[in-house]
Amino acid sequence: MTFRKYLVLAGVTVFGAAGDSVLSHGMKQVGNISIHHLPSVILAVLNPEVALGILLLLVFIVLNMTALSWADLTYVLPATSMGYVLLALSARFILHEQVSLLRWLGIVLISGGVGFIAGSPALTSHSHEDPKSPLLTAKDAARNGAPAEEVVSGGVES
Amino acid sequence: MKHAYIWGGILTIAFFSVVGDVLLARAMKQVGDVHALWRRSGLWTVVSRVISNPNIFLGVAAMTVAFFTLLFALSWGDLSLVAPAAASLTFIGNAFAAKIFLHEKVDRRRWIAAVLVAAGVALLAG
Numbered sequence: 001m002t003f004r005k006y007l008v009l010a011g012v013t014v015f016g017a018a019g020d021s022v023l024s025h026g027m028k029q030v031g032n033i034s035i036h037h038l039p040s041v042i043l044a045v046l047n048p049e050v051a052l053g054i055l056l057l058l059v060f061i062v063l064n065m066t067a068l069s070w071a072d073l074t075y076v077l078p079a080t081s082m083g084y085v086l087l088a089l090s091a092r093f094i095l096h097e098q099v100s101l102l103r104w105l106g107i108v109l110i111s112g113g114v115g116f117i118a119g120s121p122a123l124t125s126h127s128h129e130d131p132k133s134p135l136l137t138a139k140d141a142a143r144n145g146a147p148a149e150e151v152v153s154g155g156v157e158s
Numbered sequence: 159m160k161h162a163y164i165w166g167g168i169l170t171i172a173f174f175s176v177v178g179d180v181l182l183a184r185a186m187k188q189v190g191d192v193h194a195l196w197r198r199s200g201l202w203t204v205v206s207r208v209i210s211n212p213n214i215f216l217g218v219a220a221m222t223v224a225f226f227t228l229l230f231a232l233s234w235g236d237l238s239l240v241a242p243a244a245a246s247l248t249f250i251g252n253a254f255a256a257k258i259f260l261h262e263k264v265d266r267r268r269w270i271a272a273v274l275v276a277a278g279v280a281l282l283a284g
Contacts, residue, residue, distance in 0.1 A: 004193070065208070068186040070193070073179060073256045074264050077249060078271040084282050106281030113274030116267050124263035 001122055008067050009079050015060040017083035021090070023053025071122040078117050085110050160234065167231030168240055172247035174224035179248070180255045181217030187260070188213065242283035249276040 026049030030040075044050050067076045085107050091097040189195070189207045196204050208214060231240045253272040257264040264272075 065182065065186050066192045068183045069189055070191045072262045073183040073260060074253055074262050074268045074272065076183075077179070077252055078268075078275045081249075081275045081279065084279055088282055102281050106278040109274045109278030109281065111278075113271040113278060116271040116274065120267055 005067075005070065005122070008063055009071075009076070011063045012060060012067055012076070012080040013083045013086065015056050015063060016080065017086045017090075019053050019056030019060050020083075021053075021087060022049055022056060026050035026053050072124055075117055075120075075122045078113050081110050082114055164231065164235035164240065167227060167234060168243045168247065171224050171227045171231060171240075171244040172251055174220045174227065175244070175248040176251040176255050178217045178219075178221035178224060179252050180259050181213045181220060183256070183260055185211045185213035185217060238283070242280045245283060246276040246280045249279065 026047050027044065030044045030047050030050060045054070064076070064080070067080075071079075088099055088103055088107055092099045185208075186192075188211060189204070192204055195207070228240070228244065231244075249272050253264050253269060256262040262268075
């Protein structure tokens with residue numbers, strides 16, 4: 001894992017949490033949307049907070065897909081679940097809302113879960129499906145004793 | 159009967175979320191390491207590889223089904239039950255699905271992480 005990869009995981013966490021909270025705040029301003037009145041969905045997008053929330057979530061999706069290109073699903077999901085913790089902490093310290101004991105317990109459990117995978121290898125699966133995968137090419141190159149720079153450009157870092 | 163509807167909805171949301179996550183993860187593994195690919199062949203290669211992968215669209219379709227099921231389930235059940243229950247089940251389901259379909263080595267460490275996070279999410283969102 002390189003510093004840049006940790007940065008991507010942090011980005012997934014922050015943009016996901018920020019997008020969710022901005023979007024839900026915006027949707028509360030817009031009010032209820034009925035399935036029988038679909039044009040109201042389009043009007044909702046005109047609300048600046050809803051639009052910003054969607055934009056943040058688009059960044060989240062791109063970063064999440066980037067992370068999944070070099071890390072396991074069972075690594076990315078727990079690693080980025082700190083977003084729930086961020087939301088609860090921002091509710092407590094920025095919005096000054098009351099956070100119940102059960103929620104603090106939830107924060108402890110999630111942080112513990114993230115601690116369990118921190119430092120473990122990010123990628124364990126083998127890309128058998130696609131022989132053209134650059135990851136696989138790099139692994140083969142490494143096995144066949146290719147020059148070191150070739151391996152690095154293939155992106156096999158742990 | 160209402161309970162059956164709500165839990166049916168929760169299971170449906172979790173199922174389609176897992177399918178979406180697994181398809182997206184598989185698609186991105188087929189695309190390959192985005193950083194390395196970008197550095198070597200440029201951004202356009204990354205974009206064209208991503209949008210030419212059918213698993214991406216199947217994954218997004220599954221996530222869309224999950225999202226609309228969530229909207230419907232919310233009209234039957236309480237947000238404080240539906241959202242955390244579906245999110246927790248998705249975490250556990252993903253661990254099973256990643257082991258079976260993505261051949262990830264889900265060792266004891268990862269199981270514990272998945273269970274702790276699932277429990278934590280249930281408490282936080284509840």
